[in-house]
Amino acid sequence: MSESETKIRFSLGHLYELSENGILGKDESGIQPKTDIFKHTYSKKKQLELGEMLLKHLKYDLKNGRLDLSAHPFTSYIGPHDSRVTTRIDKHRFTENIFAVLHEGGHGNHGLQIHPDLLKTNLGQPPSLGICESRSRFDENLLGKNRAFWEFFYPKLQGHFKEQLKDFSLDDFYKILNNVKPSLIRIEADEVTYNLHIIIRKELEKALVEGDLQTSYLPATWNEKYQKYLGITPPNDADGVMQDVHWSCGLIGYFPTYTVGNCYASQFYNAADKELGGIDDILRSGDLTPIVEWNCTNINQHGLMLTAEELAKEVTGEGLNPIHAINYLKGKFKALYGLG
Numbered sequence: 001m002s003e004s005e006t007k008i009r010f011s012l013g014h015l016y017e018l019s020e021n022g023i024l025g026k027d028e029s030g031i032q033p034k035t036d037i038f039k040h041t042y043s044k045k046k047q048l049e050l051g052e053m054l055l056k057h058l059k060y061d062l063k064n065g066r067l068d069l070s071a072h073p074f075t076s077y078i079g080p081h082d083s084r085v086t087t088r089i090d091k092h093r094f095t096e097n098i099f100a101v102l103h104e105g106g107h108g109n110h111g112l113q114i115h116p117d118l119l120k121t122n123l124g125q126p127p128s129l130g131i132c133e134s135r136s137r138f139d140e141n142l143l144g145k146n147r148a149f150w151e152f153f154y155p156k157l158q159g160h161f162k163e164q165l166k167d168f169s170l171d172d173f174y175k176i177l178n179n180v181k182p183s184l185i186r187i188e189a190d191e192v193t194y195n196l197h198i199i200i201r202k203e204l205e206k207a208l209v210e211g212d213l214q215t216s217y218l219p220a221t222w223n224e225k226y227q228k229y230l231g232i233t234p235p236n237d238a239d240g241v242m243q244d245v246h247w248s249c250g251l252i253g254y255f256p257t258y259t260v261g262n263c264y265a266s267q268f269y270n271a272a273d274k275e276l277g278g279i280d281d282i283l284r285s286g287d288l289t290p291i292v293e294w295n296c297t298n299i300n301q302h303g304l305m306l307t308a309e310e311l312a313k314e315v316t317g318e319g320l321n322p323i324h325a326i327n328y329l330k331g332k333f334k335a336l337y338g339l340g
Helices: 003-011 013-020 044-057 095-112 129-143 147-160 170-177 191-209 215-230 256-276 279-285 289-298 308-316 323-336
Strands: 067-069 075-079 082-087
Touching: 044 067, 044 082, 044 095, 044 147, 075 095, 082 095, 095 129, 095 289, 129 256, 129 289, 129 308, 147 170, 147 279, 191 215, 191 256, 191 323, 256 279, 256 289, 256 308, 256 323, 279 289
Parallel strands: 067 082
Antiparallel strands: 075 082
C-alpha cells in the first residue's frame, strides 16, 4: 500500500466520526429534507435541456461535444476537440441527472482543455486517473453542492420546472443536495458516505486479486460489507454487486481513484479559492469563467507534462494530502448539521 493510499485510508476514519456524531439517520438537526420534490414528474426532454444549461454554465463547449443518454453516465474522448458526455434520467429524481451532468462535464472540460500542442502526442492525456477524477468531483461536489452555486442557478432551475418547484425553497433544495444517509448506489451517495462505497470495492478487489475471495462468493460478501459499513443490505444484485460497469470492463483498481480524486479536488479547490479571492463570490455572480480558466491554466492544459504528484506540488505547494478533503467534509457537514 502506497504512502498516499495509507494516508487516505487512515484519514477516512474521520468519516465514521462524522457518522457517529449524529449525521446518519438523525433528524433533530432539522436537516432532513422535504421529499415532496420527488413526487412530481420531470420529463426527459426538460431534463436534457437542463443538462445542456448546466454544461453551458460550466463553459463546456457543445460545439466540440454533446450530451446523450446512457444507463451509466460516462465521458468519451473521441479525439482532439471532441469530448462527449452522457447522463441518465429518472423521471422523478431529477437530481440524478444534475450531478451526472456536472460530473461528466468536469471530465469533458478536462479533455477539451488539454493544450493543442500535446493532443497528437502521448502527453495529450491526464497524468493519472486520480487527477482525471478530481476534475469531475470538483465540478460535481465542490461547485455543484455548494450553496453559492445554487444561489445563482436555483432561480433558473425553478423557471425551468415552474410547476414542480414553485413552492420549493432554496433552503429545502440545498438540504436535499447534502442529505447524508446510507445508500445502495455509489454514484448517488452523499459526500460523507461516498468513500465508504469505495472502501468496500477496494477491499473486495484486493481479496479477489490475492485469491482470498472466489467470484461465486462475491455477491454475498458484497452484501455483508454493505451491512458492516453502511448498515444496509442490497435487496438484489442489480442494486448490489452488479451496479458498476468497472469489473465487467476489466477495470480492476479503478475505484480508489475516485477517493484520490476527491482528495485532489479539495486540495485544488483550496488553492483556487485563495488565488481567485473567494470561489463563493464567483459562483454567486453566475460567471464561472475565472474558475474554468484557473482549472485550465493550472491543471487541465498540462496533460501528462507533469506527474500527478508534480502537478499537485506545482499548484498547491505540496503533494497529495487528504487532510484537505477531511477538513472540507468536517467543516461543511458539522456546520450543516449543527454538530459543533
